[in-house]
Amino acid sequence: MKKTEAIATVGLADGKAPSQWGRLFGFQNISAVYLFVAIFIIFAIWVPQTFLKPQTWANLLDTQSLVVLAALAVMVPLVTGVFNLAVGAEISFALMLSTTLQQTAQDQPNLLLALGLPWWAAAIVVLIVAGLVGAFSGLIVTRLKIDSFIATLGVASILAGVMYLVSQNKPLSITLDYKAVTDLYLDLGGFRLKMAVIVLLFIALIVWYILERTIIGRRMYAAGFNPDGARLSGVNVDRLQFWGLVAAGLIAGVVGILAGSKFSGNSTIGGTMLIPALSAVFLGSTQFKGGRFNVWGTVVALYVLAVGVQGLLLVQVPDVLSDFFYGIALIGAVVLSRWGGGRRRFRAVRQATTFTKDGKAALIAEAEEEPSQLHPTETALKQDGIEDQGDRP
Amino acid sequence: MVATTATGELLLQITGMYKDFPGTRALDDVSLEVRSGEIVAVVGHNGSGKSTLVKILAGVYTKDAGEVVFPSSTDEEATELHIVHQDLGLSMPFNTIENLGLVHQSAAGLAPLNKRRERARAIELVSRFGEPFDVTVPVSGLAPAQRSIIGIARALDGWKHSRNIMILDEPTEALAAGEVEVLFDAVKKLAADGAGIIFISHRLDEVLDLADRIVVLRNGQKVADERRETVDHDRLVEFVTGASAHEGEVGRTDLGMSDEVVLEVENLAGADIEDIDLTVRAGEIVGIAGVLGSGREALPALLFGSIPGRADRYQIAGKDYRRRSPRESIRRGMAFVPGDRGKFGSIRPMTARENVTLPELKSVSGAGGAIRVRRERAQVQELVAKYDVKPPRTEQVFSQFSGGNQQKVVFAKWLRNDPKVLLLEEPTQGVDIGAKQALYNAIDAAAAGGAGVIVCSSEAKELVRLCNRVLVMRGGRVAAELSGEDLTETRIVLEGYGLGNEGSL
Numbered sequence: 001m002k003k004t005e006a007i008a009t010v011g012l013a014d015g016k017a018p019s020q021w022g023r024l025f026g027f028q029n030i031s032a033v034y035l036f037v038a039i040f041i042i043f044a045i046w047v048p049q050t051f052l053k054p055q056t057w058a059n060l061l062d063t064q065s066l067v068v069l070a071a072l073a074v075m076v077p078l079v080t081g082v083f084n085l086a087v088g089a090e091i092s093f094a095l096m097l098s099t100t101l102q103q104t105a106q107d108q109p110n111l112l113l114a115l116g117l118p119w120w121a122a123a124i125v126v127l128i129v130a131g132l133v134g135a136f137s138g139l140i141v142t143r144l145k146i147d148s149f150i151a152t153l154g155v156a157s158i159l160a161g162v163m164y165l166v167s168q169n170k171p172l173s174i175t176l177d178y179k180a181v182t183d184l185y186l187d188l189g190g191f192r193l194k195m196a197v198i199v200l201l202f203i204a205l206i207v208w209y210i211l212e213r214t215i216i217g218r219r220m221y222a223a224g225f226n227p228d229g230a231r232l233s234g235v236n237v238d239r240l241q242f243w244g245l246v247a248a249g250l251i252a253g254v255v256g257i258l259a260g261s262k263f264s265g266n267s268t269i270g271g272t273m274l275i276p277a278l279s280a281v282f283l284g285s286t287q288f289k290g291g292r293f294n295v296w297g298t299v300v301a302l303y304v305l306a307v308g309v310q311g312l313l314l315v316q317v318p319d320v321l322s323d324f325f326y327g328i329a330l331i332g333a334v335v336l337s338r339w340g341g342g343r344r345r346f347r348a349v350r351q352a353t354t355f356t357k358d359g360k361a362a363l364i365a366e367a368e369e370e371p372s373q374l375h376p377t378e379t380a381l382k383q384d385g386i387e388d389q390g391d392r393p
Numbered sequence: 394m395v396a397t398t399a400t401g402e403l404l405l406q407i408t409g410m411y412k413d414f415p416g417t418r419a420l421d422d423v424s425l426e427v428r429s430g431e432i433v434a435v436v437g438h439n440g441s442g443k444s445t446l447v448k449i450l451a452g453v454y455t456k457d458a459g460e461v462v463f464p465s466s467t468d469e470e471a472t473e474l475h476i477v478h479q480d481l482g483l484s485m486p487f488n489t490i491e492n493l494g495l496v497h498q499s500a501a502g503l504a505p506l507n508k509r510r511e512r513a514r515a516i517e518l519v520s521r522f523g524e525p526f527d528v529t530v531p532v533s534g535l536a537p538a539q540r541s542i543i544g545i546a547r548a549l550d551g552w553k554h555s556r557n558i559m560i561l562d563e564p565t566e567a568l569a570a571g572e573v574e575v576l577f578d579a580v581k582k583l584a585a586d587g588a589g590i591i592f593i594s595h596r597l598d599e600v601l602d603l604a605d606r607i608v609v610l611r612n613g614q615k616v617a618d619e620r621r622e623t624v625d626h627d628r629l630v631e632f633v634t635g636a637s638a639h640e641g642e643v644g645r646t647d648l649g650m651s652d653e654v655v656l657e658v659e660n661l662a663g664a665d666i667e668d669i670d671l672t673v674r675a676g677e678i679v680g681i682a683g684v685l686g687s688g689r690e691a692l693p694a695l696l697f698g699s700i701p702g703r704a705d706r707y708q709i710a711g712k713d714y715r716r717r718s719p720r721e722s723i724r725r726g727m728a729f730v731p732g733d734r735g736k737f738g739s740i741r742p743m744t745a746r747e748n749v750t751l752p753e754l755k756s757v758s759g760a761g762g763a764i765r766v767r768r769e770r771a772q773v774q775e776l777v778a779k780y781d782v783k784p785p786r787t788e789q790v791f792s793q794f795s796g797g798n799q800q801k802v803v804f805a806k807w808l809r810n811d812p813k814v815l816l817l818e819e820p821t822q823g824v825d826i827g828a829k830q831a832l833y834n835a836i837d838a839a840a841a842g843g844a845g846v847i848v849c850s851s852e853a854k855e856l857v858r859l860c861n862r863v864l865v866m867r868g869g870r871v872a873a874e875l876s877g878e879d880l881t882e883t884r885i886v887l888e889g890y891g892l893g894n895e896g897s898l
Contacts, residue, residue: 215754215762222740222751229740232699232731233751233806234723291742 031336032287032297036304043311050314058192064306065200066255066262070270071277071284071298072207073251077244078281079211079293080237081224082141082148084248087277089156089163090133091270094256096167098126099174099265107173113166119178119261127253133159134249138242148241163267172265181261196258200299203251208295220244221292275326279305283333305329401429403464404472404589405558410459412445412613419445420456421613427589429465429556432580434592434604438633438886441610443593447562451476463558470554479563481544489528489535490515493547518546521579538572541565545579555586562593577603595684597629597892611635630892634883642854644880648840648861650676655710655845656696656814663702664691665869671696673814673845678836680856681849682885683866690732692866693816693849697729698722710813723752726813730803730820732849738803741792745782746773748791749806756810776805781831797828804835815839815846821855833859853885865889 043051050056070087077084101122103114117125133155140151185192211217222230223237231237252270259269283305284297308329309322405427412420420442427433437443448454450461451474463472483492490511515528519542526539535543541564548559561580565573580603584590594600600607607624609617609632617624617632624632653675661669666688673679683689695702698717707714709725719729731737739748750757750769757769773787780801782794794802800821807815820836821829836859840846850856856863862876865888873888875881 213763215758215764218747218751218754218764222743222747225740225742226736229737230751232697232719232729232737233740234720234753235751236720 030287032283032301032304036300036307039304039308039311043307043314047311047314051311056310056314060303060306060310061197062194063262064303065194065196066259067273067276067306068280068299068302069196069200069203069251069255069258070273071280071302072203072295073248073255074274074277075281075284075293075295075298076207076211076251077148077241077248079217079224080220080241080244081227082241082244084137084152084245085149085274086133086137086152086156086159087248087252088270088272088274089159090130090249090252091256091259091273092267093133093159093163093166093270094126094130094253095260095263095269096163096172096256096265096267097129098122098257098260099172099178100167101125102175102178103172108170110168111166111170119175119181122178123257126257127250130249130253130256131246132249134246134252135242137249138245141245142238142242167265167267169267174260174264178261179264182258196262199254199258203254204295204299207247211295216240224293275323275330276302276305279326279330279333282330283336286333286336301333401431401587401589402556403427404429404556405474405591406460406462406464408460408462410446410449410461411457412442412449412454413457418613420449420459423459423610423613423615425591425608425615425618427558427591429587429589430584432584432590432592432603432605434594434600434607435610436594436597436600436607436629436633437610438595441633442613443610444562445613446610447476447560447591447593450474450560451478465556470556473552473557474560475548475552475557476560477541477544477548477562477564481540483532483540483543485533486531488531489519489526489543492532492543493518493550518550519543521546521549521582536572538575541572541576542579545576549583555583555588558589558591559583560591560593563595564592565594565596565599573599595890597626597633597890601626601629609633630883630887634886642857642881643878644857644863644876645859645861646877648676648678650674650861651843653710653843654708656847657706657708657711658696658704659706661695661702661704661707663695664688664700666691666695666702666866667869669871671847671864673847675813675843675845676840677862678840678846678848678860680860680863681847681866682851682853682856682863682889683872684889685851687866687889688869689849689851689866690818693729693818693847694731696814696847697727697816699729726810727816728752728807728810728812728814729816730800730807730818732818732822734799734803735792739791739799739806742790744788744790745777745794745802746770746787748802749773749776749787749809752806753810772809773805776809777802780805780808780835795825797824797831800824800832801828801835804832808835808839811842812839812844815844817846817848817850819850819852820848821850821852853882853889856880856885857882867891 070091073087073090074084097113098119100108100111100113101115101117102119103111104116105114108114137148137152137155140146140155141148144151146154182195184195186198187193211220219230219235220240222233222235223240227237255273256270259266263269280298280302281293283301284299285291285293287297287300288294289297305326309325312321312325313319403426405425407423407425410420410423410425411418423442423446425433425435425446435443435446445454449456466472490508493515494511512528516525519525519528519539526535532540532543545559545561545564559580564576577599580590580592584605592600592603601621601624604621607617607619607621607629608615609629611633612635616635651674654672655675656671656673658669658671661671665686669692671679681689681692691700694700697719698721699719702717707717709727712725714721714725722729735741740751743751746769750773754762754764757772758764770787774785777785777787782798782801782805791799791802800823804820815836817836821832824832836846836848846859848856848859857880860880862874863880863885864871865873865875865885867889872891873884875884875888
């Protein structure tokens with residue numbers, strides 16, 4: 001025991017522990033920032049004329065802000081241990097609903113929901129419906145005890161069907177008022193902060209505050225890390241997962257409303273956001289907070305990935321390569337977060353990316369084998385004679 | 394002390410086996426011989442080293458010193474070691490044929506299976522041990538004894554000759570009395586054919602029924618190796634418990650109990666537990682003992698409300714408490730230190746600070762549920778110092794503490810708000826001696842502070858050290874209540890095995 005205690009002590013701070021600043025700026029903690037620098041240098045040399053133009057960056061910030069929001073809609077439930085793979089469908093659905101509600105009955109006589117609402121009224125309806133969609137996923141996951149992966153995939157498919165009923169794949173045009181929503185901006189001494197970015201900052205701040213500064217956030221993390229342990233500490237895991245999915249639905253609703261204004265009735269937009277969003281969430285978990293899904297890690301990770309994609313587009317590679325890039329990034333991010341040093345770092349992600357019950361059990365069993373964990377012998381000894389659950393030395 | 398049975402050739406010879414685990418010597422110079430046709434029972438209490446011995450033979454652990462030889466093993470007739478583990482290792486959704494076939498495939502790779510031949514073979518194998526049964530239903534639908542037979546049949550299939558070693562690890566755990574007989578007949582038949590049997594058990598009467606020779610382990614040492622004829626029940630109990638050594642220690646009477654009842658339960662039932670009446674007073678430490686499966690492990694969770702149960706009456710500090718849940722139990726002043734701290738007692742990737750405050754965050758937060766981290770850290774710093782957590786870092790991740798210090802953090806977490814009722818499950822499992830003492834002191838202090846404490850433990854010694862009263866469970870009910878002079882390690886062990894009346898020690 002002495003020995004393991006010594007290891008636990010030395011390994012942490014007395015021995016190799018870098019200074020606080022060293023840790024803060026260490027590769028492990030902010031690898032995305034280093035990645036960004038590398039990407040930046042490469043493209044700055046390769047295509048300086050276009051890559052270094054301020055307009056490029058302003059555009060990037062604006063267009064990607066919706067994807068960042070989508071990533072937050074993935075992250076919030078994921079903190080409580082629940083996947084939300086319906087996020088893309090939720091966004092597309094919100095977009096189509098928002099657009100359809102603003103159509104007038106004269107223009108679209110076949111559409112039941114063409115009510116000719118002003119954009120803000122449509123937005124309110126969309127937010128309510130989006131919240132209900134999240135609640136629907138939440139009920140399936142917490143009441144029916146269906147694995148969130150399956151449940152949200154199912155919900156995504158259902159939403160695609162409902163979306164067709166709502167819009168019937170009609171080409172829809174949007175009003176100028178609605179289009180103007182995302183063109184609003186805040187002038188910060190020549191730098192225009194567009195509407196979508198403002199909304200993003202606003203929502204990110206709220207999510208950050210709740211997750212990292214409040215009781216609810218603390219409990220959400222606890223629920224995600226170890227639902228059984230959290231439950232025994234008085235955490236209502238089901239409730240947190242339910243509301244996590246509701247929050248995700250609401251954020252997706254906001255994205256849908258903004259995307260409607262920006263991209264008109266393009267219903268495919270949500271689907272393209274899922275993979276970048278997932279990549280960013282996992283890559284983000286390796287940043288800043290060592291293994292915890294966190295807001296700023298997600299935001300930074302997404303923009304870093306987006307810069308990479310932007311660079312690729314500027315050197316005129318075919319469009320589809322961005323899919324290729326994000327796919328690689330998603331797998332790479334999970335690999336990085338699983339193996340990127342520090343048990344604490346990868347455990348959260350492994351927990352989230354291990355889907356079977358047996359797999360989870362194996363993770364726990366593996367955890368028991370850590371040197372500083374349960375004294376395996378004594379456990380074995382205690383079980384000696386009456387119990388054999390295949391505990392390993 | 395050395396057996397002189399010479400029924401047959403020596404099949405297995407273990408000499409001077411040692412196995413150390415950090416802090417404990419699990420096997421201390423253990424020697425064992427098994428001859429052809431002989432049934433050797435290895436008995437001992439928890440922690441005696443039986444399982445370690447089996448696991449070394451099975452290759453799960455490696456021995457530190459000692460020799461294992463198979464003296465009559467030749468090239469043509471190698472002595473094989475066949476082990477039937479306690480859990481049998483059957484695959485429940487599969488039927489008997491498939492379970493038997495899992496080891497010896499009748500067809501290789503993609504070649505079609507020969508169903509009829511497999512079925513005939515399966516019936517042939519199982520009918521060696523009495524009435525054949527339907528080999529085509531899933532194993533989960535069979536009786537426990539039938540499953541044991543499959544386990545043994547599987548271990549028996551493919552023997553090239555009969556003179557092998559068969560190890561049965563607690564094979565009767567799941568069996569009813571009649572089923573045990575079927576199994577024993579099978580084992581005897583096997584021995585009669587020339588196999589050497591090692592029979593691991595803690596059921597002394599069964600051991601006396603079956604064995605030719607009895608080896609007793611205690612604290613890793615072999616304390617007896619006797620022919621069956623030379624041992625009677627009382628002798629065996631003496632060997633197993635080492636009765637005389639601990640006779641001095643009895644339950645404590647020094648607890649400053651008050652008359653105030655903190656927990657009163659009538660007719661509690663749930664999981665495998667029935668009919669539990671329990672009254673705990675402030676300042677009292679009540680122990681719960683019993684072998685695995687007696688209901689001991691489920692009782693604290695049942696009391697805490699983390700598994701569903703029902704009760705005619707359930708009161709905490711005189712107030713009725715009906716819809717039980719962990720959250721509500723905590724609110725009402727209960728605390729629960731679960732046995733498996735990695736899985737249930739903690740959030741391993743979170744820091745000590747976050748773990749300690751998780752059950753109750755209100756006192757460290759301001760308006761709108763905003764956590765005041767500085768206040769929280771100061772509070773946890775104090776607790777970490779109080780419970781002597783090493784290193785005393787509030788920001789260290791839980792999993793990076795050593796076992797004993799993890800448990801101290803868990804204690805700090807639950808003792809932080811002075812619980813009225815403190816439920817402890819295996820409170821010192823897997824902790825070193827130093828931490829153990831610190832934890833005992835913390836439990837004493839909690840009781841002295843007015844908590845009613847319930848300790849569930851598989852370690853009789855611990856219960857004698859801590860408790861003024863111990864309830865011994867058996868078959869889901871309280872079988873005996875021990876206190877004062879009666880509260881000794883020996884009595885706890887005997888009552889646990891249901892030998893209370895005969896154990897005239």
